[in-house]
Amino acid sequence: MRREAQESKALRKLATGVVEVESQGELDRRRERLVPKLAMAIDRASRLEARRRQIRRVATVVALAAAVVLIVGMGWSAWRSGSAPRESEVAAMRVESTDGSVIVTHDGREAPAMSRALSKNDSITTAEGARAVVRLASGTSLWIGPSTQLSLGGTTGVRDEVTLSAGYVEATVPKLGAEASFEVVTPDTRVRVHGTQFSVRVQKSGDGIKTDVRVSEGVVSVLHGGGVAMLHASASWSSEDAIAERRDTEDRDSPEMTGEGVRLTVEDGGAFYDGGEGARPVTAGGTPAEPAAIASTHSSLAEENAAFQRAMQAARAGQDERSLALLNEFLARYPRSPLAQNARVERFRTLARLGRSDAASR
Incomplete structure (x- = not known):
């Protein structure tokens, strides 16, 4: 109470006091x-x-x-x-269009194609009824049919190689330079292109498989069983028929074989045989040929194939000097062979690998 009284007294004093002004x-x-x-x-x-x-x-x-x-x-x-395509490959190789289920496998991983970029060693699988169009660095266009398995092997834009394990592919190849090449490899055949449009099909045949090749434009060479066949526009070839023909040839080459039943033709400077029941042997000019002449020509074709294959085997083994010597020998002995153009192309490539491209024109 006393404290409150003191506070009240102080407040009254302030209220009635005079405030000093500065x-x-x-x-x-x-x-x-x-x-x-x-x-x-x-x-x-x-x-x-x-x-x-x-x-x-x-x-x-x-x-x-x-x-x-x-x-x-x-x-x-x-x-x-390597899980993504390189920039150069993105610009060069790609799936241009698809129809149906198309799968691209890259580094073991599967993904829908859908106009995506491709890399070397990618594989493309089309389902039943599906299709795809692929463009390579060289400008080669691949039309891939249904139920097909295709792998982009050594595709570099200069030397392209695709592997067809099953199904159908149609290739349109632009004119290639001297060092460029395009090949389709199947389980039993290698198809080499010389600037053309062609198709390759791999399918089952009995217990095995067979490869069918059809040429629309240009020229392709087909390597099969150690031999080489040159196919021109509108021509077709089958590994099944080639095996059967090889067996027939072996039978004709037996000691009991005579000149009857064989027809000799000449195409682009090379001799070829066609079987014909009762057909008389003829020469390139259409005149009757002696059985000995037919046997001689057949022997020359076999020798040409064998000589060319020896040069190719040396190249695959990395023996470029030996391959070059064998190719030079081949061209000197068989200048008009159906394989002469192949030999000239391989000779140019071998000289390039040896660093002697300036000698290619000689």
């Missing part, structure tokens, strides 16, 4: 002291806020840069590991 000069001096300090405080606060905004902007830029580096790093790692 002089104008004192107020001016106080203002002069406070205003600069307030200005400095406001300026300091502004600069601090500007610095905070700059720090936030830098932090945002750094975060974005880190994200870009991370993404680029992941892409580089994928490129290095």
Whole structure:
């Protein structure tokens, strides 16, 4: 109670007392002291806020840069590991169109094709009723039929090779340079292109398989069983027929064989045999031929195939000098052989590998 009385007395004194008023000069001096300090405080606060905004902007830029580096790093790692196509291959090889279920296998992983880029060693599988169109670096266009398994082997844009395990593929090949080539490899046949349009089919035949080749334009060479057949426009070839023909040839070459039943024809400077019941042997000019002449020509064809294959085997074994010597010998002995053009192309490639391209014209 006493404390409350004291507080009440003090308040009454303040209420009735006289409040001293500062002089104008004192107020001016106080203002002069406070205003600069307030200005400095406001300026300091502004600069601090500007610095905070700059720090936030830098932090945002750094975060974005880190994200870009991370993404680029992941892409580089994928490129290095082979899980993504190389830039040159992206621009060069791709699935142009699909119809139905088409699967591309890349590094063991399967994905729908859908106009995607392709890499070397990718494989393409079409389901029943499905189709796809693929373009290679060389400009070669592949029309892939239903139920087909195709692998892009050594596709480099200069020397392209695809492997057809099953199904059907039709290739349209632009005119190739001297060093360029395109081949379709099947389980039993190798088809080499010389700038053309052709198709290859692999299908079951009894307990095995057979390869069928049909040429629409240009020329292709078919390597099968150690022999080579040249196919021109509108021509077709079957490995099944080739095996049967080889057996017939072996029978005709037996000691009991006579000249009857064989017809000799000449195409592009090379001699070929066609069986015909009761047909008389003829020469290239259409005059009757002696059985000995037929046997001699057949022997020459076999020798040409064997000589060319020896040169190819040496090249595959990395023996370029030996391959070159065998090719030179082949061209000197058989300048009009159906295989002469193949031999000239292989000779040019061998000289290029040996670093002697300037000698190719000689």
